[in-house]
Amino acid sequence: FPFEAPQAMFFQDDEIRTLSTNFIASFLNLWDTNRVNLMVLYQNESQFSMQVDSSHPFLIDENNSSSNDYGNYLSNSRNLTRVSSAKSRLEKVAVGPEAIYKLFQQLPGTKHDISTKPEVFSMECYKFPVLNGILITIHGCFEETAQPEVTESHDTRGAARGNARFHSYNRPKKVALSKKSFDRTFLVIPGPNGNMIVASDLLLVRPFSNEVPWTQIPA
Protein backbone atom coordinates (compact mmCIF):
# COMPACT_ATOMS: atom_id res chain seq x y z
CA PHE A 1 0.00 0.00 0.00
CA PRO A 2 1.73 3.19 -1.15
CA PHE A 3 0.47 5.43 1.61
CA GLU A 4 2.56 5.96 4.71
CA ALA A 5 2.22 3.43 7.49
CA PRO A 6 -0.94 3.96 9.45
CA GLN A 7 -0.76 6.13 12.50
CA ALA A 8 -3.20 5.79 15.34
CA MET A 9 -3.48 9.45 16.16
CA PHE A 10 -3.41 12.46 13.93
CA PHE A 11 -3.42 16.03 15.16
CA GLN A 12 -3.00 19.02 12.97
CA ASP A 13 -1.01 20.87 15.63
CA ASP A 14 -0.21 20.81 19.32
CA GLU A 15 -2.94 23.17 20.33
CA ILE A 16 -5.51 20.93 18.70
CA ARG A 17 -3.92 17.90 20.31
CA THR A 18 -4.38 19.28 23.81
CA LEU A 19 -7.83 20.59 23.14
CA SER A 20 -9.17 17.50 21.49
CA THR A 21 -7.67 14.87 23.75
CA ASN A 22 -9.02 16.70 26.78
CA PHE A 23 -12.33 17.08 25.08
CA ILE A 24 -12.64 13.42 24.16
CA ALA A 25 -11.43 12.18 27.54
CA SER A 26 -13.95 14.22 29.46
CA PHE A 27 -16.69 13.70 26.91
CA LEU A 28 -16.46 9.93 27.02
CA ASN A 29 -16.14 9.94 30.77
CA LEU A 30 -19.40 11.87 31.10
CA TRP A 31 -20.98 9.86 28.31
CA ASP A 32 -20.35 6.74 30.38
CA THR A 33 -21.35 8.19 33.72
CA ASN A 34 -23.73 11.09 33.41
CA ARG A 35 -24.89 12.14 30.00
CA VAL A 36 -26.99 15.00 31.27
CA ASN A 37 -23.80 16.86 32.15
CA LEU A 38 -22.84 16.87 28.50
CA MET A 39 -25.78 18.99 27.58
CA VAL A 40 -23.90 22.25 28.28
CA LEU A 41 -21.90 21.43 25.15
CA TYR A 42 -24.92 21.47 22.89
CA GLN A 43 -26.85 24.51 21.72
CA ASN A 44 -30.00 25.14 19.79
CA GLU A 45 -28.48 24.51 16.41
CA SER A 46 -26.44 21.48 17.47
CA GLN A 47 -27.26 18.24 15.70
CA PHE A 48 -26.86 14.66 16.76
CA SER A 49 -27.70 11.47 14.97
CA MET A 50 -26.58 7.88 15.08
CA GLN A 51 -26.41 5.18 12.45
CA VAL A 52 -25.96 1.43 12.56
CA ASP A 53 -23.77 -0.34 10.04
CA SER A 54 -24.43 -3.98 10.76
CA SER A 55 -22.66 -5.18 7.62
CA HIS A 56 -19.31 -3.62 8.46
CA PRO A 57 -16.46 -6.15 8.28
CA PHE A 58 -15.11 -7.44 11.60
CA LEU A 59 -13.01 -10.27 12.94
CA ILE A 60 -14.94 -13.40 13.75
CA ASP A 61 -13.22 -15.50 16.40
CA GLU A 62 -14.16 -17.56 19.38
CA ASN A 63 -13.41 -14.81 21.89
CA ASN A 64 -15.77 -12.56 20.08
CA SER A 65 -18.98 -14.36 20.70
CA SER A 66 -20.81 -11.20 21.64
CA SER A 67 -24.04 -11.20 19.83
CA ASN A 68 -24.47 -8.33 17.52
CA ASP A 69 -27.93 -7.38 18.53
CA TYR A 70 -28.80 -3.85 17.50
CA GLY A 71 -32.24 -3.82 19.09
CA ASN A 72 -31.33 -0.81 21.18
CA TYR A 73 -30.16 1.15 18.18
CA LEU A 74 -32.15 0.25 15.14
CA SER A 75 -35.20 2.39 15.76
CA ASN A 76 -33.01 5.49 15.90
CA SER A 77 -30.51 4.49 13.26
CA ARG A 78 -30.00 7.06 10.57
CA ASN A 79 -28.13 4.88 8.15
CA LEU A 80 -29.28 6.78 5.11
CA THR A 81 -28.69 3.85 2.80
CA ARG A 82 -31.66 2.28 4.56
CA VAL A 83 -33.81 5.27 5.44
CA SER A 84 -35.26 6.84 2.37
CA SER A 85 -38.34 8.83 3.27
CA ALA A 86 -37.58 12.49 3.81
CA LYS A 87 -39.78 12.56 6.90
CA SER A 88 -38.05 9.80 8.81
CA ARG A 89 -34.70 11.10 7.71
CA LEU A 90 -35.53 14.40 9.33
CA GLU A 91 -36.99 12.77 12.43
CA LYS A 92 -33.82 10.88 13.16
CA VAL A 93 -31.66 13.95 13.56
CA ALA A 94 -31.91 15.47 17.00
CA VAL A 95 -31.55 19.25 16.92
CA GLY A 96 -31.06 21.24 20.08
CA PRO A 97 -30.13 20.07 23.59
CA GLU A 98 -33.56 18.79 24.53
CA ALA A 99 -34.01 16.49 21.58
CA ILE A 100 -30.40 15.41 21.76
CA TYR A 101 -30.69 14.45 25.40
CA LYS A 102 -33.83 12.50 24.69
CA LEU A 103 -31.96 10.52 22.09
CA PHE A 104 -28.96 10.06 24.39
CA GLN A 105 -31.25 8.48 26.96
CA GLN A 106 -32.36 5.95 24.40
CA LEU A 107 -28.87 4.61 23.90
CA PRO A 108 -27.50 1.93 26.22
CA GLY A 109 -25.25 2.74 29.15
CA THR A 110 -21.65 2.34 28.11
CA LYS A 111 -18.09 2.06 29.26
CA HIS A 112 -15.18 3.29 27.15
CA ASP A 113 -11.77 2.10 28.35
CA ILE A 114 -10.01 5.13 27.02
CA SER A 115 -7.86 5.78 30.08
CA THR A 116 -6.79 2.18 30.66
CA LYS A 117 -6.59 1.00 27.07
CA PRO A 118 -5.88 4.00 24.88
CA GLU A 119 -4.43 1.73 22.19
CA VAL A 120 -7.83 0.48 21.10
CA PHE A 121 -8.80 4.00 20.13
CA SER A 122 -7.69 6.05 17.20
CA MET A 123 -8.35 9.69 16.44
CA GLU A 124 -7.99 12.30 13.76
CA CYS A 125 -8.32 15.99 14.53
CA TYR A 126 -8.08 18.85 12.11
CA LYS A 127 -9.40 22.33 11.59
CA PHE A 128 -12.75 23.23 10.17
CA PRO A 129 -11.78 26.62 8.80
CA VAL A 130 -15.13 28.31 8.28
CA LEU A 131 -16.35 28.38 11.86
CA ASN A 132 -12.89 28.32 13.37
CA GLY A 133 -13.78 24.89 14.63
CA ILE A 134 -12.14 21.51 14.95
CA LEU A 135 -13.27 18.22 13.54
CA ILE A 136 -12.57 15.34 15.86
CA THR A 137 -13.09 11.78 14.71
CA ILE A 138 -12.60 8.92 17.12
CA HIS A 139 -12.66 5.23 16.28
CA GLY A 140 -12.80 2.56 18.95
CA CYS A 141 -15.06 0.30 20.92
CA PHE A 142 -17.16 0.32 24.05
CA GLU A 143 -18.91 -2.07 26.33
CA GLU A 144 -22.62 -1.79 26.92
CA THR A 145 -23.22 -1.77 30.64
CA ALA A 146 -26.87 -0.95 31.04
CA GLN A 147 -30.10 -0.91 29.18
CA PRO A 148 -31.12 2.52 27.90
CA GLU A 149 -32.75 4.79 30.46
CA VAL A 150 -35.59 5.34 28.09
CA THR A 151 -36.65 2.97 25.41
CA GLU A 152 -38.89 4.01 22.65
CA SER A 153 -41.33 1.59 21.23
CA HIS A 154 -43.24 2.41 18.13
CA ASP A 155 -46.44 3.42 19.90
CA THR A 156 -45.06 5.86 22.41
CA ARG A 157 -47.90 8.27 22.00
CA GLY A 158 -50.47 6.13 23.68
CA ALA A 159 -48.19 4.51 26.22
CA ALA A 160 -48.52 5.78 29.74
CA ARG A 161 -45.30 6.64 31.52
CA GLY A 162 -45.74 3.80 33.92
CA ASN A 163 -43.55 2.63 36.74
CA ALA A 164 -42.19 -0.34 34.92
CA ARG A 165 -39.19 -1.31 36.91
CA PHE A 166 -36.58 -1.67 34.22
CA HIS A 167 -37.97 0.15 31.25
CA SER A 168 -40.24 3.04 30.70
CA TYR A 169 -42.34 1.03 28.31
CA ASN A 170 -43.07 -2.61 27.93
CA ARG A 171 -40.70 -4.31 25.62
CA PRO A 172 -41.08 -7.65 23.96
CA LYS A 173 -37.70 -8.85 25.13
CA LYS A 174 -34.51 -7.61 26.62
CA VAL A 175 -31.76 -6.87 24.20
CA ALA A 176 -28.51 -8.59 25.05
CA LEU A 177 -25.74 -6.19 25.99
CA SER A 178 -22.45 -6.62 24.23
CA LYS A 179 -19.39 -4.87 22.99
CA LYS A 180 -19.62 -2.66 19.97
CA SER A 181 -17.20 -0.81 17.81
CA PHE A 182 -17.93 2.74 16.77
CA ASP A 183 -16.79 5.79 14.86
CA ARG A 184 -17.85 9.19 16.07
CA THR A 185 -17.27 12.59 14.53
CA PHE A 186 -17.64 15.87 16.38
CA LEU A 187 -17.54 19.34 14.98
CA VAL A 188 -16.49 21.47 17.91
CA ILE A 189 -16.64 25.25 17.64
CA PRO A 190 -15.66 27.95 20.12
CA GLY A 191 -18.58 29.24 22.14
CA PRO A 192 -19.28 32.75 23.41
CA ASN A 193 -17.29 32.63 26.65
CA GLY A 194 -14.35 30.54 25.63
CA ASN A 195 -16.18 27.28 26.16
CA MET A 196 -16.76 24.70 23.47
CA ILE A 197 -19.89 23.89 21.56
CA VAL A 198 -20.59 20.68 19.72
CA ALA A 199 -22.19 21.78 16.46
CA SER A 200 -22.47 18.33 14.98
CA ASP A 201 -22.16 14.88 16.48
CA LEU A 202 -22.32 11.83 14.21
CA LEU A 203 -22.18 8.42 15.86
CA LEU A 204 -21.80 5.20 13.91
CA VAL A 205 -22.24 1.86 15.68
CA ARG A 206 -20.93 -1.33 14.09
CA PRO A 207 -20.00 -4.89 15.06
CA PHE A 208 -17.28 -5.26 17.66
CA SER A 209 -13.90 -6.31 16.38
CA ASN A 210 -11.12 -7.02 18.82
CA GLU A 211 -8.55 -6.48 16.18
CA VAL A 212 -7.88 -2.92 15.11
CA PRO A 213 -5.53 -1.99 12.29
CA TRP A 214 -3.82 0.82 14.15
CA THR A 215 -2.32 -1.45 16.81
CA GLN A 216 -0.60 -3.65 14.24
CA ILE A 217 1.86 -0.94 13.36
CA PRO A 218 5.36 -2.40 13.15
CA ALA A 219 7.66 -0.87 15.72
Place this chain on the structure above:
Amino acid sequence: MNQDPKPFLKNLLSSLDASYHAPTQSFTNVEAYATQFGSGLKRSCAIIINGQPIIPSPTEDSKLQFQKKWLATPISSHQLTSYDGHLIPSTNMFIINFSAKVKFDQSGKNRLGESADLVQENTLVKNARPLWGSWFGVNVNLVVDNNFTAGGEIINSMDYRFTYVPKDTVLKV
Protein backbone atom coordinates in the same frame (compact mmCIF):
# COMPACT_ATOMS: atom_id res chain seq x y z
CA MET B 1 -31.45 17.14 4.35
CA ASN B 2 -33.13 18.20 1.17
CA GLN B 3 -30.58 16.67 -1.15
CA ASP B 4 -29.45 13.12 -0.92
CA PRO B 5 -25.68 12.82 -1.01
CA LYS B 6 -25.89 9.16 -1.96
CA PRO B 7 -25.25 9.56 -5.72
CA PHE B 8 -22.37 11.82 -4.87
CA LEU B 9 -20.85 9.26 -2.50
CA LYS B 10 -21.33 6.49 -5.01
CA ASN B 11 -19.62 8.60 -7.65
CA LEU B 12 -16.73 9.28 -5.37
CA LEU B 13 -16.28 5.60 -4.57
CA SER B 14 -16.64 4.47 -8.15
CA SER B 15 -14.05 7.01 -9.23
CA LEU B 16 -11.68 5.37 -6.76
CA ASP B 17 -12.57 1.95 -8.09
CA ALA B 18 -12.33 2.70 -11.79
CA SER B 19 -10.18 0.34 -13.77
CA TYR B 20 -7.90 1.32 -16.59
CA HIS B 21 -8.95 -1.38 -18.99
CA ALA B 22 -12.65 -1.91 -18.88
CA PRO B 23 -15.26 -2.60 -21.46
CA THR B 24 -17.44 0.27 -20.36
CA GLN B 25 -14.90 2.99 -19.87
CA SER B 26 -11.38 3.30 -21.05
CA PHE B 27 -8.93 6.08 -20.64
CA THR B 28 -6.75 7.52 -23.29
CA ASN B 29 -3.71 7.70 -21.10
CA VAL B 30 -2.53 7.20 -17.56
CA GLU B 31 -2.93 10.85 -16.71
CA ALA B 32 -6.55 10.93 -17.71
CA TYR B 33 -7.06 7.82 -15.65
CA ALA B 34 -5.28 9.05 -12.55
CA THR B 35 -6.88 12.47 -12.46
CA GLN B 36 -10.36 11.03 -12.28
CA PHE B 37 -9.71 9.41 -8.89
CA GLY B 38 -11.67 11.44 -6.39
CA SER B 39 -12.25 14.16 -8.94
CA GLY B 40 -14.58 15.84 -6.47
CA LEU B 41 -11.66 16.69 -4.22
CA LYS B 42 -10.56 20.29 -4.13
CA ARG B 43 -6.97 21.04 -5.06
CA SER B 44 -6.26 22.20 -1.53
CA CYS B 45 -8.37 19.51 0.08
CA ALA B 46 -7.16 18.33 3.49
CA ILE B 47 -6.58 14.61 3.06
CA ILE B 48 -5.77 12.17 5.83
CA ILE B 49 -5.28 8.48 5.07
CA ASN B 50 -5.12 6.19 8.10
CA GLY B 51 -4.04 9.02 10.34
CA GLN B 52 -1.33 10.21 7.96
CA PRO B 53 -1.88 13.60 6.36
CA ILE B 54 -1.00 14.29 2.78
CA ILE B 55 1.19 17.35 2.91
CA PRO B 56 1.07 19.51 -0.19
CA SER B 57 4.38 20.57 -1.66
CA PRO B 58 4.92 23.73 -3.73
CA THR B 59 4.81 21.69 -6.93
CA GLU B 60 2.15 19.14 -6.09
CA ASP B 61 -1.10 19.91 -4.34
CA SER B 62 -2.65 17.38 -2.02
CA LYS B 63 -5.15 16.18 -4.60
CA LEU B 64 -2.44 15.35 -7.12
CA GLN B 65 -0.37 13.58 -4.49
CA PHE B 66 -3.37 11.57 -3.45
CA GLN B 67 -4.10 10.58 -7.03
CA LYS B 68 -0.52 9.52 -7.64
CA LYS B 69 -0.54 7.34 -4.56
CA TRP B 70 -3.94 5.93 -5.29
CA LEU B 71 -2.72 5.00 -8.78
CA ALA B 72 -0.16 2.74 -7.16
CA THR B 73 -2.75 0.77 -5.19
CA PRO B 74 -4.27 -2.42 -6.58
CA ILE B 75 -7.70 -2.20 -8.13
CA SER B 76 -10.28 -1.67 -5.42
CA SER B 77 -13.98 -2.26 -5.05
CA HIS B 78 -15.88 -0.17 -2.51
CA GLN B 79 -19.36 -0.81 -1.26
CA LEU B 80 -21.18 1.88 0.66
CA THR B 81 -22.77 0.36 3.75
CA SER B 82 -23.90 3.34 5.78
CA TYR B 83 -23.84 7.11 5.72
CA ASP B 84 -25.19 10.05 7.63
CA GLY B 85 -24.64 13.76 7.34
CA HIS B 86 -25.44 17.13 8.87
CA LEU B 87 -25.75 20.45 7.14
CA ILE B 88 -23.87 22.87 9.34
CA PRO B 89 -25.88 26.06 9.70
CA SER B 90 -24.42 29.23 8.16
CA THR B 91 -21.62 27.40 6.39
CA ASN B 92 -23.38 25.73 3.47
CA MET B 93 -21.30 22.68 4.17
CA PHE B 94 -22.17 19.15 4.96
CA ILE B 95 -20.28 16.90 7.27
CA ILE B 96 -20.70 13.36 6.08
CA ASN B 97 -19.65 10.32 8.05
CA PHE B 98 -19.91 7.15 6.02
CA SER B 99 -18.67 3.65 6.22
CA ALA B 100 -17.94 1.21 3.49
CA LYS B 101 -16.27 -2.05 2.88
CA VAL B 102 -13.55 -2.35 0.31
CA LYS B 103 -11.74 -5.24 -1.29
CA PHE B 104 -8.55 -5.09 -3.31
CA ASP B 105 -7.26 -7.07 -6.23
CA GLN B 106 -4.67 -9.55 -4.97
CA SER B 107 -3.41 -10.81 -8.30
CA GLY B 108 -0.19 -8.85 -7.93
CA LYS B 109 -0.99 -6.38 -10.65
CA ASN B 110 -1.30 -2.65 -10.27
CA ARG B 111 -4.14 -0.57 -11.60
CA LEU B 112 -2.62 -0.42 -15.05
CA GLY B 113 -2.56 -4.20 -15.31
CA GLU B 114 1.20 -4.45 -14.89
CA SER B 115 2.91 -6.76 -12.46
CA ALA B 116 6.44 -6.65 -11.15
CA ASP B 117 7.18 -10.23 -12.22
CA LEU B 118 10.04 -10.16 -14.68
CA VAL B 119 9.26 -13.60 -16.01
CA GLN B 120 5.67 -13.51 -17.10
CA GLU B 121 4.55 -17.10 -17.18
CA ASN B 122 0.89 -16.57 -17.29
CA THR B 123 0.75 -14.75 -20.59
CA LEU B 124 -2.00 -17.12 -21.64
CA VAL B 125 -4.46 -15.41 -19.38
CA LYS B 126 -5.67 -12.62 -21.56
CA ASN B 127 -8.65 -11.23 -19.82
CA ALA B 128 -7.40 -11.53 -16.29
CA ARG B 129 -10.08 -10.66 -13.82
CA PRO B 130 -9.22 -9.17 -10.44
CA LEU B 131 -8.75 -11.76 -7.70
CA TRP B 132 -10.64 -10.05 -4.94
CA GLY B 133 -9.34 -10.36 -1.38
CA SER B 134 -11.36 -10.14 1.80
CA TRP B 135 -13.30 -7.07 2.80
CA PHE B 136 -11.61 -4.24 4.62
CA GLY B 137 -13.69 -1.93 6.77
CA VAL B 138 -13.45 1.80 6.13
CA ASN B 139 -14.81 4.84 7.88
CA VAL B 140 -14.63 8.11 5.97
CA ASN B 141 -15.43 11.65 7.01
CA LEU B 142 -15.94 14.36 4.44
CA VAL B 143 -16.63 18.06 4.54
CA VAL B 144 -18.50 18.82 1.36
CA ASP B 145 -19.96 21.99 -0.13
CA ASN B 146 -23.71 22.13 -0.19
CA ASN B 147 -24.16 21.79 -3.95
CA PHE B 148 -23.29 18.16 -4.56
CA THR B 149 -25.60 17.81 -7.47
CA ALA B 150 -23.53 20.37 -9.34
CA GLY B 151 -20.47 18.16 -9.31
CA GLY B 152 -17.06 19.70 -9.68
CA GLU B 153 -14.55 20.13 -6.91
CA ILE B 154 -16.56 20.32 -3.73
CA ILE B 155 -14.78 18.20 -1.14
CA ASN B 156 -12.96 20.31 1.42
CA SER B 157 -11.53 17.50 3.48
CA MET B 158 -11.38 13.74 3.43
CA ASP B 159 -10.37 11.55 6.34
CA TYR B 160 -10.09 7.91 5.20
CA ARG B 161 -9.43 5.31 7.88
CA PHE B 162 -9.33 1.53 7.75
CA THR B 163 -11.30 0.29 10.72
CA TYR B 164 -10.72 -3.34 9.94
CA VAL B 165 -7.98 -5.08 7.98
CA PRO B 166 -8.51 -8.77 7.24
CA LYS B 167 -5.78 -11.18 8.22
CA ASP B 168 -5.54 -13.03 4.94
CA THR B 169 -4.68 -10.03 2.84
CA VAL B 170 -1.44 -9.92 0.90
CA LEU B 171 -1.66 -6.17 0.86
CA LYS B 172 0.65 -4.45 3.34
CA VAL B 173 -1.11 -1.52 4.82
